[in-house]
Amino acid sequence: MNPEILVFSCNWDGWSCIESAVSSGLSYPPSVKIVRVGCLSRIHAGLILKALDLGAGGVMLLGCEQGRCHFGSNSDCVTPEYEKAQDILELLGMDKSRLTLLRLPAFEGHKFVTKVAKLIKEVKQLSTSGSPKEVGGESVSLQ
């Protein structure tokens, strides 16, 4: 049973990758669910956490490459939210690798499929074998 993966994809290059993956006959597991937004910088840490809270095993942020934003926003608004979410996950003792940020040029269907497969693999390891961090709990040593 594959863990559920939630992909927040931007409507432009990101979505084009997913679309061309399908049209070129590639496929990814049905456990990969995709939510489209106009621009990846629309997605904030709150939504990312919500997805994980609602049971997603992993979350992928899929968007255009830096400087290629469809809306021409050169200011990178995704990374701060991405990092914030990762830091919170860490505090919550969930492995950072559950969240990944992927920036691709348009129509890179193959890359999308491989990356999403990679994410599934990692999340699987966390939930089955369990990363030492996730089950081990506190790593700070106390006297």
Place this chain on the structure above:
Amino acid sequence: MKEVNKQFFDLQSVVNETKIRLCLDCGKCTVVCPVARYDPGFNPRLIVQDALKRNSHGPVDENIWYCIGCNMCMERCNYNVKFTDFIRFMRYNALSQGTEVKCNHSGIPHATMHMMANRDIKQHRLKWIPADIMVKEQCQTAFFVGCAPYFDVIFNDLNVKTVEGTKGTLRLLNHADIPFTLLHNERCCGRDLLLLGDTEEFLALAQANLDEFSAKGIKEIITNCPECYYTLKVGYPRFLKNWNIVVRHATELLTPLTENGQLVLGKLSRKVTYHDPCALGRYSRIFKQPRGILDSIKGLEVVEMTDNREKALCCGANPWAYCGLVNKQIQKERLAQAKATGADILVTGCPKCQIHLTCAQKNFEDGDVCRIEIQDLFHLAAQSLSPQEEN
């Protein structure tokens, strides 16, 4: 809701519980209410009347979300009608009707609290502890850290370091040889969810904490966070069965020691003014202890703002929702009061006050009357011990 008794969730019992019927329409509450001051549309009396008329049916009055729960009203109410409790109940009602709440900060704080409520979560929230702080592995006294580590991540754009306050407290405790342990998997106390009316999630958190405490055999809890303090001391006993843990605010332990000379603080030649957090002041009536700490710092000049102690103006806090224009005005007013004292530091004991007041200084038009350095009480006190440790 099964395990909790009915009284908090049904209108009649809440009406009795909050003595809301005793309201005389005198309007004193409205006079002192900081929200009402900036938002004419907000009027505690009318909210109550309206609510009783509608008997919790029909569309929700948006105003209930704008109460900042500073308890100023109750301070002045001759019949101490528990308005804030009543608001909390109405919010609970609204939520159960499926009303959408406009969260601040993209709802990150709430999402985090929800995730903490998950029973099998295994947090790693203690990474920040520096080597110099002594923590007992086994101890019946636990120090309750609260959400400071989370705050510093969530509000990193404000560049607040609320965890410094916690560090400061722990150093002071060490200095005073008060032993304590820390809990790996402590949860948020849940106050914000409770205030927001999300009682179910609050209970989940409270229960999780209780289990954690009992598992570790905790008999006593010390905390520096006013909100945690009030929630654990007053809230938990109300909502949780068999809660028998002593809860102390750090100042309750430390101030006596400074007075009887067992705890000697260092020197800091600064001019500060103390801002009473609502949860510590009006709610918990702890006014003098924090000041006691400040007084015991040599060279420190402490001045009071026009509104202080019972009358202290709230930092405009709220449970991370509906914080907008009005709150900003209140915060600006408070900052202006601080500035007016001529102090160069506004000291507060509450991480949330720190956050809100810092946020209020983030302004499109720079350089106005509200710029003042904000520091945590314990961080300041600890600095006096070893100034070189400032960070």
Place this chain on the structure above:
Amino acid sequence: MESRMAGKSKTGATKGAAIIGNSIAAVQAALTLAQMGVEVKLITNSPSLGCDGIISGVSNTSPQDKRFILPLLLQALKHPLVTLYTRAKVESIVGNGSDFRLNLVQMPRYINEELCTSCGSCQAECSARITTIVEGHKIEHTAIHTPLLKSRAVPSAYVIDKNGLAPCQVACPLGINVQGFISLLANDKTDKALGLINESAPLAGILGRVCKHPCEDSCNRSKVDAPVFVRALHRYAADNAPGGTVYKHKLPPKSREEKIAIVGSGPAGLTAAWELTRRGYSPVVFESHSVIGGMLATGIPRFRLPREVREREIEAITKLGVNIRTGITVGRDVTFVYLKERGYKAFFLAIGTQQNNKLNVPGEELDGVVDCMSLLLTLNLKVDTFVGSKIVIVGGGNAAIDCARVALRSGAPKVTIVYRRTRAEMPADPEEVTEAIHEGVNIEYQVIPIEILGNGLSVTGVRCQKARLADEIMENGQQKPEPIAGTDFIIDADHVVVAVGQSSNASQLDIDGLKIEARTGVVKVNPLTLETSVPGVFAGGDCITGPNNVVDAMAAGLRAAESIDRYLRGNHLEAGRSLEPPKTAEVALGAVEMSHYKRAIMPVIKLHKRLTSLEETTTGLTAQVAHRESHRCLNCALCSRCMECVAACDLKAVFHDDVDKRSELRAQAVLKFVNADLEVDSPNDNGVLKLVDGVQLISPDINGDLATQLAQAMAVALETAIAIKPRRAKKKHVVQSEVPPFQSELLSKQAVKSRRIGVFLCRCGDSISSVIDFEAIARDLSGLSRVTFIHEISQACTEAGAKQLAAKVDAQRLDNVVLAACRCCNVEQICYSCTDRRSLCLKYMNKHLISHRNTFMEFVNIREQCAWVHKDRPRDATIKATRMISSGVSRALAASTVLLPEQPVLERVLIVGGGLANLAAARALTTRGHHVELIATHKAGRGREEEDTLIREILGQLRKKNVAIRPWPDALRLIGSPGNYIADFHYVSQAESVAIGAVLVDIEGLSKKASSQLREPSISGLLGRIIARTSSAGFFGSPDTNLLHGVTIKETAGIFLLPSDMGGSSGEQILRGLAAASRVSTYLEQLSIKPRDLAVNIERKLCRGCGDCAALCSFIEMKKADNGIEYAFIDKALCLGCGTCIVACPTGAITQPLQSDKQIIATLCSILGPEQVLSEVSRQVES
């Protein structure tokens, strides 16, 4: 097939422009012209335009730029003023300056562009797999396929590859679609294969055994190894089709009165009767024998054509309703005259040959001398007839061989054939001869019998003489054999069979005036119509040719039937008919993928078995071998016309008989775009098109990138528009909605409780429903509260589909619709992934549903995202689809769309900066008829000679046109809302302000200005913010990127930036200027702008005025209220809807009506988590 909108404007009044070419530039020009109100006819030779097909014109297109091509195509080709002519070739252009006539030929597509939704159902059924070489490597695909093979294209309608007629079909006298039935066999559709055969001819089981298979002789595969074993496959179909032989009527039975008499039930007679019956007649067949079938019954021995097979096939014919009267000899039992009296209107004489030719040697009358026909007849029909022990057969035709082999089987120990010539000359089928020899028949070649010896009573032997081939040539073209004296010898024999041919005796029919060839006795006919000398009497088969074969006889039957039909209907007998075989397909064998199997071998029974019974010698191919053999076919004609696609298409969009279409277009201007590789990619033009005066030939700048090409196209388009469509400043009434934005919520919270939602599932032909279980979905969704109606439709992206949907919405009183199909968003935008059908889907839904009902629609893509990507896991795909649809429902419930007012656009433009590009733009815009306000320093340029002259020249022209040219102000402020700006100019002395609709700024000019002046002109307001951001960003700095993004982001602000200097040469600068001008112009000429669906709203009460949003977006302005409180403000018409500000806002004051947090979270709730009851989900989101 005409293009999607070709119907609208064919010829008629000379209007608009014609654009020839399939480069992206051509498309851009079409779009720009259309946006300026010009009717455009876009003529391309390719079946569709798409990324791969079209881009050949642009030498260096970066993959990144490629993104913009499809959106551009969609916008252009979906524009109501653009008509696309695909597969079109302009044969000639006549006319001059402003009135051209183009003669257009459109090659058939075989698919109706209007109807085809490219659902792919046809492709799934297509039985012809062919290979095409694309850029060096072979691509295998079906004959019916997506245009440009898989790459996304517009229109997406399918196309069929055809290559004339396959040689086999041409060679077949019956015109059987050989490639067709073989391709069906290759796909194991045996019944359909037989059905296809029986469309053209009956008696498949017989032809499959005894046909002389001209198809195989002409098969292209023999150039590779050996021909496809067509006859065996023909037989395989006939013998193995589960459904057996069922003939179809063309017209209802007995629908034609006229009586027809057919004389003879041989192959010719039967076939004629069959065809006439199919055409609704009720012919009567008169057969003199007691058995039906003529030679089939009496001439062809059972070991070659078993009785059961014959009877089976004839039964099928009688089942069809053919009436056969046996035992009646016309001319003896009934006379021709009598039949005429009885009202028979037409006759077909198919009497074959009855008279056996004699040897004309002594002793021929002796007992034991028989003719082959009677021998075959007796051996075929009677049992244990006597045959001698030493039997000699004279002759070399099939009859002789058959006699020999049948004699062997009837127990003759010694069988000898004597033949006058060598084996090479033998008329009999070689394979039959081989078999005969193999079975032990002894053949004496070049031997002539000169006397039959006997004992006075019966035969004892044959005296023969050796022969040689003389030089003399006989009329049949063969060398005459002549006996060699003194070579006599005797062959012992007790039984002699004479098999030296037969001849007809039509005279016995006793028909007055029937002309008969005296020497051969055959009936004289017109070879084309088969009409005899007697009107209404037709003849065919052996009786007009002499002894021949089955297939030719049947062909004659068909030909006669056609003639008789025409005769009885009084139509011309010859019109449109010819004996010329149609030309056959040329095949480049090199390019064809072919199976490596060798020609199959027909299995035969053991020799001893043959000699002891009349059992059929051959046993037919096994299924496996037949399958393999069928794959040897090279599909010479590409499409095999098996007609499976026609059956598969719900929309009846396939027309195999589609033909070239000619039309005359009229246009005021003609632009011909030459592709970079000079026409090579457009064979239809061959570069030979004669260009008359006034036709503009645009050849792209070879090393220009995409942006340059588009710029060029825009410039050309603008000039054309100016020339042919003078701008009339018209006042479009703009609907100013009374309600201020975001007050009039269509879906208010109260409404939610009573909301009725309909879910529609698109089958997409069958490409979705074949994978996804709609019933299961309906079951699960019915659990969702608010979902009151779930309905399946075949094709949502058709106008019919939209109407159907709209009707249901009315009938069911639905408030919202969730459509699960291939479209993936409900936003008015065209993203890189959008497709022809998706955009059409929205177009039709808008037309019939959304626009006038204000029905809120959510779209869920369950085709690519479920049915296709998870096609191998139908169950999971179905579950996922259910989840996704329920998320659509949640979004519908969580949506809060609003009516936003349109805002009028002033047709006035402010141009800032006096660079060459800007001035060129100013000039163009003025001539276009827009009011221009220009800010420019009078003294020109940067000291480049020719550039400065140009600048001075243009400034002069502008002054003549009284364009107000302002000096640089000290301060310039732009305020107001898009389309209605106020520009304030502040000079030391005075200040003035003008109202404008758009701004064109020469950034470079600005900085130059700054440097040259003491004080930099302070530019504030929106313009200031945009320039500030631009100079920091660098992204919008390049107008090229800007221009490309203009394709997908519709310009909202109407503020265009243009560094005059980036191009270098003044020519390039002017080009840029014109391109910019054309963008300004299209912006102004839209007359009104409507805020986007995604435009954000900022709630004052929650705004803390922190300015985080404004720091990210130059469209957001920080304002200060009277009480000194700051707040963020955005004009909704400016907002692009990216939503970045929402994330930046700490308080949640900024929201979007669509794609709100509420909607996104609702979506998450629906698609994530364990298999919970969906109704719970809906409860969660009902808030």
